[in-house]
Amino acid sequence: MRAQHAVSFTPTDATPTTGRGHARPNARSAEREHAVRGVTRGLTVRYGDRAARLPATPGGPAFGQAYLWRDDDGVTLVDTGIPGSEAAFAAAFDELGLRRTDLRRIMITHGHEDHTGSAAALRAWGQGVGDGVTVYAHRADAPIVRGLRRRAEPVLTPAEQPIFDSVSAGIPPVPPCQVDVELGDGDTIDFGGGARVIATPGHTDGSIAVALPAHGVLFTGDLVANSDGGLLLGPFNTDRGLARVSFAALSQVPAATVGFGQGDPLTGPEGAAAWRRLGERCAAGPDAVPDPLG
Numbered sequence: 001m002r003a004q005h006a007v008s009f010t011p012t013d014a015t016p017t018t019g020r021g022h023a024r025p026n027a028r029s030a031e032r033e034h035a036v037r038g039v040t041r042g043l044t045v046r047y048g049d050r051a052a053r054l055p056a057t058p059g060g061p062a063f064g065q066a067y068l069w070r071d072d073d074g075v076t077l078v079d080t081g082i083p084g085s086e087a088a089f090a091a092a093f094d095e096l097g098l099r100r101t102d103l104r105r106i107m108i109t110h111g112h113e114d115h116t117g118s119a120a121a122l123r124a125w126g127q128g129v130g131d132g133v134t135v136y137a138h139r140a141d142a143p144i145v146r147g148l149r150r151r152a153e154p155v156l157t158p159a160e161q162p163i164f165d166s167v168s169a170g171i172p173p174v175p176p177c178q179v180d181v182e183l184g185d186g187d188t189i190d191f192g193g194g195a196r197v198i199a200t201p202g203h204t205d206g207s208i209a210v211a212l213p214a215h216g217v218l219f220t221g222d223l224v225a226n227s228d229g230g231l232l233l234g235p236f237n238t239d240r241g242l243a244r245v246s247f248a249a250l251s252q253v254p255a256a257t258v259g260f261g262q263g264d265p266l267t268g269p270e271g272a273a274a275w276r277r278l279g280e281r282c283a284a285g286p287d288a289v290p291d292p293l294g
C-alpha cells in the first residue's frame with residue numbers, strides 16, 4: 001500500500017506521453033484532453049507538461065487515487081476518494097483553472113469507501129447547473145453507493161489482514177450518493193473519445209475498469225495495483241479466484257497509460273512496456289497473475 005503522500009514528478013514523468021494524446025501530431029487533440037492523477041492526501045496533479053503539488057488534506061486517513069479527465073464539454077472524475085476529499089478536489093480544480101460547475105460525470109469503479117467516499121459531495125457541485133453531474137456505477141455495486149446495502153467484506157489473506165487493519169481504521173461513514181446510470185460490461189460512455197466499461201468482478205461484484213481506446217488510456221480501479229514490487233493483484237478482494245480471472249482478462253487490453261486505484265500510474269514508453277509485459281505473462285491465464293499477497 002503506497003500512495004499515502006504526494007509524489008513529485010521528475011522531468012521525465014512530466015513529459016507528455018503518446019498514450020494521452022499530447023505527443024500526437026494533432027495539436028487540437030493534444031490540447032484537449034488531460035488525465036490528472038491525485039491522491040486524497042497531498043493531491044498531486046498532472047496537467048499536460050505541468051505538475052503541481054497541492055497542500056495536503058489535514059488529518060484523517062487517506063489512501064487510494066482518483067483521476068480527472070478533461071474534454072471540451074467538461075470534466076469526468078474516475079473515483080472520488082474517501083469521505084471528506086472534496087476540498088482536495090476543489091483545490092485540484094482551482095489549480096487547473098477549472099470551475100466546479102465544469103464537473104459533468106463521476107465514474108465509480110467500485111463500492112469501496114476510498115472510491116465512493118466523496119461522490120455525494122462532488123455530485124452536489126452540479127446541482128442547479130444544466131444537466132448536473134451524472135454518477136455512473138456498475139449495477140452490482142450501485143446499491144452500495146446508494147447506501148441501500150453494506151459492501152461485502154473482503155476475504156483477507158494473512159498477508160492482507162494487517163494492511164487492511166491499518167488503512168481502514170478511522171475512515172468516516174460514506175454518505176449515500178445517487179447513482180444516475182447503472183453500468184454493465186461493454187457499455188460506452190460519452191467522454192474521452194468513447195469510454196468503454198469493462199466488468200472486472202472479484203475485487204467486488206460490481207468492479208469495473210474504464211478504457212479510453214482513442215487515447216490508449218486504461219483505469220483499472222483496484223483490480224490491479226502498482227506497488228514497490230511491481231504490478232500485482234490488488235488487495236482486499238471479495239472473490240480472489242474471480243479477481244484473478246478478471247485480472248488476466250484485463251491485462252490483455254492494450255494501453256499505453258494505465259491508472260490504478262493504488263500506486264503510481266504507468267506512463268511513457270517504460271509504462272507501456274511494463275503493461276505489455278504483464279499482458280504477455282498473464283496470457284497464460286489466472287494462475288499466472290502476480291499475487292504475492294495471496
Ligand SMILES: [Zn+2]
Binds near residue numbers: 222
Ligand atoms: Zn477497493
